Amino acid sequence: MERVAIVAWAYRQFERTDLSYSELVYEVVKDLPEWQTVVSASSDFHDGRTISNMAIQDVVRAPVTSESKVSMDGAFAMLYGWMRVASGEFDTCLVVAHSKLSEGDPRAIARAAWNPLYLRPLGLDDHTVLGMQARACGFPEEALAEAAALSLGVRVEEVLASPVVADPLRRLMIAPDSDGAAAVLLASEAVARRFSRTPVWIRGLGVCYDAHSPGHLDLRESRALRSAARQAIDRAGIREFDVAEVHDLSAAQKLLWMRELGLRRCNESGGALRWQPGFATGLIRVIEVAQRLAAGGGRTGLAHGMTGPLGQAQCVWVLST
Amino acid sequence: MISVPGQIRIPYLWAAGPVAGRFLAGLREKELWGIRCSNCSKVICPPEARCPLCDGACREWIRVGPLGTLVTWSGLLGIIRLDGADTGLVHHVRGKLEPGLRLEPVFADQRRGHIQDILYFRPWNA
Numbered sequence: 001m002e003r004v005a006i007v008a009w010a011y012r013q014f015e016r017t018d019l020s021y022s023e024l025v026y027e028v029v030k031d032l033p034e035w036q037t038v039v040s041a042s043s044d045f046h047d048g049r050t051i052s053n054m055a056i057q058d059v060v061r062a063p064v065t066s067e068s069k070v071s072m073d074g075a076f077a078m079l080y081g082w083m084r085v086a087s088g089e090f091d092t093c094l095v096v097a098h099s100k101l102s103e104g105d106p107r108a109i110a111r112a113a114w115n116p117l118y119l120r121p122l123g124l125d126d127h128t129v130l131g132m133q134a135r136a137c138g139f140p141e142e143a144l145a146e147a148a149a150l151s152l153g154v155r156v157e158e159v160l161a162s163p164v165v166a167d168p169l170r171r172l173m174i175a176p177d178s179d180g181a182a183a184v185l186l187a188s189e190a191v192a193r194r195f196s197r198t199p200v201w202i203r204g205l206g207v208c209y210d211a212h213s214p215g216h217l218d219l220r221e222s223r224a225l226r227s228a229a230r231q232a233i234d235r236a237g238i239r240e241f242d243v244a245e246v247h248d249l250s251a252a253q254k255l256l257w258m259r260e261l262g263l264r265r266c267n268e269s270g271g272a273l274r275w276q277p278g279f280a281t282g283l284i285r286v287i288e289v290a291q292r293l294a295a296g297g298g299r300t301g302l303a304h305g306m307t308g309p310l311g312q313a314q315c316v317w318v319l320s321t
Numbered sequence: 322m323i324s325v326p327g328q329i330r331i332p333y334l335w336a337a338g339p340v341a342g343r344f345l346a347g348l349r350e351k352e353l354w355g356i357r358c359s360n361c362s363k364v365i366c367p368p369e370a371r372c373p374l375c376d377g378a379c380r381e382w383i384r385v386g387p388l389g390t391l392v393t394w395s396g397l398l399g400i401i402r403l404d405g406a407d408t409g410l411v412h413h414v415r416g417k418l419e420p421g422l423r424l425e426p427v428f429a430d431q432r433r434g435h436i437q438d439i440l441y442f443r444p445w446n447a
Contacts, residue, residue: 018322048329116333117341118367119411121436124398131395135420166395211373215400215409216365219393 004085005192005199006319008032009287011182013275016102021047021181025098026059028183033195035185036090038067041077041097041279045109060096073097073247074182074283075305075315079207085186092195093186099278101177106278110309115212126249126309127174129214131166133310134173134252136219141168148173148251151273159251173251173273180277182284200290200301203238204318206231212312224314225260225304232302236318242298245285247306248272257304257311268292282306286317293321337434340370343382348438351428353386355406366406373408388445391422399424401442413441423447 010028017024021042038060042052049055053062053069060067070077074097081095110126134144145159152159152172162171185195192199206228211217233239244266248254251273258266267273269288272281282305289301300320307313337345340356344367347354355366360377366385371378386403391414393400399414401424414424424442432438 018324048327116335117337117345118436122398122411122413124411128395128398132393132398132400135395136393169395213367213373213408213411215367215392215411216369216373219400 001086002088003189004082004186004202005189005196006184006202006286006290007187007192007195007199008185009183009290011180011280011284011287013178013180013277013284015176015178017100017179021098021100022056022059024100024179024181025056025096028181029060029094029096032094032183032185035061035065035092035094037065037084038062038094038096039070039077039081039084040067041070041072041074041283043071043099043279045112046099046101046104046278048104056096056098060094072307072313073279073281073305073315075247075286075303075317076207076282076307076313078184078186078283078286078317079205079315081184081186082202082205085188088188091188091191094183095186095283096181096183097280097283098181099280100179101276101278102179106177119213124214127166127169129309130174130250130252131169132214133219134169134250135167137252137256138220139252139255143255144169144173144251147254148273151248151254151267151270153270169250169252175249175272175276178275178277180275180280180284182280182287184283184287184290196294198294198321200293200319200321202317203320204232204234204236206235206316207314209313212308214310217310217312219310222256222260222311222314225257225311225316228314228316229261232316232318236320238300238318238320241300241302243268243289243292243301244303245269245288246271246304247282247285249276249309253311261302261304261316263302282315289319293319340368340379344368345434345436345438348428348436349432349434351432352384353403353426355383355385355403357381357383363407364405365408366403367410387426389424389442391418391420391424393420394418399442412439414443415441416444
């Protein structure tokens with residue numbers, strides 16, 4: 001199996017952008033050098049058209065290479081991109097993800113994403129299940145406010161003064177709806193140094209899913225995240241991380257994911273609590289870790305991505321210089 | 322800048338299948354059913370063909386409820402573990418809520434084999 005490195009990347013995040021989503025994707029791929037194949041991540045629901053990757057195939061040069069879409073967070077698209085390079089079939093692979101939550105109705109889309117027999121008719125949106133999870137975890141309000149304040153760079157009082165959106169969560173304890181795109185160039189060991197003097201190596205990865213329905217999950221924990229982390233950490237043989245980023249849709253998730261991963265600190269970037277551009281969010285966690293490592297900000301890193309408002313699908317990457 | 326408005330509205334008719342279909346048909350009769358996993362023996366409600374806890378095959382139907390215990394909630398939606406079940410049902414909840422509260426379902430007068438044949442759960446007073 002080939003060793004695989006992250007050799008280039010770009011991302012853009014906005015509260016809202018007037019760029020169309022193919023132009024937004026172009027913004028993050030235009031300065032990357034070259035690639036032989038593409039794995040993309042996007043959501044038909046968020047893009048408002050079926051086979052949402054059709055709209056970006058020209059800007060990722062798919063007509064002259066090959067492209068496949070993952071309808072999950074970009075951190076999972078990277079799994080398939082990694083396979084393409086690790087297998088020896090390709091030397092380079094572009095992994096790209098985009099979402100513009102400003103264009104549709106994120107709450108309505110979340111309500112429509114559930115099982116239509118048991119859940120969809122109830123009007124259960126993503127913020128409501130985040131509130132259910134936060135209440136089940138039982139974190140004190142002060143701890144939630146501190147976790148959010150640290151990510152947002154604001155005072156705890158400001159978090160506590162924001163209105164309750166999904167009890168017990170306040171507005172600043174919930175990841176905001178954002179627009180954004182992210183791209184990562186993966187390369188085999190044979191060519192990695194052609195693109196970067198400081199390649200960041202993929203040392204371990206793990207993926208695990210849990211049940212779909214909130215009622216079938218134990219919201220006080222995430223056995224899927226623990227399993228994904230164990231797979232990634234055991235493959236890498238790395239247990240201490242200089243840099244870590246978790247995909248946190250709420251302040252309670254930040255605390256829960258940190259506990260399940262055994263992290264004492266994470267998300268210097270602000271994490272998803274700062275920007276949450278849908279399916280680009282997890283891939284941006286990978287990039288935040290990679291760019292800090294490449295800049296000499298540490299030797300080892302852990303990046304976490306997930307899909308589903310409760311983290312029903314979990315993905316962990318262990319990286320090192 | 323120009324933005325083009327649009328809306329997608331497509332009707333569907335989803336087959337419930339034998340497992341969810343039996344649960345929903347039970348609601349029409351004001352009956353609540355779970356299904357036991359042949360591997361881990363947990364009773365799954367709402368029922369699934371494969372166990373969401375261990376992926377075992379679920380076959381044995383078990384009558385559950387009608388009373389249940391509130392696990393968690395936000396706003397007017399909660400997770401209720403029905404008596405005899407090991408997993409939770411998401412549904413509307415009303416009243417003064419607290420963890421562990423005992424709840425009873427309120428059924429609609431006209432029922433059609435639908436999750437909303439239960440209108441909501443409310444606190445149960447012995």
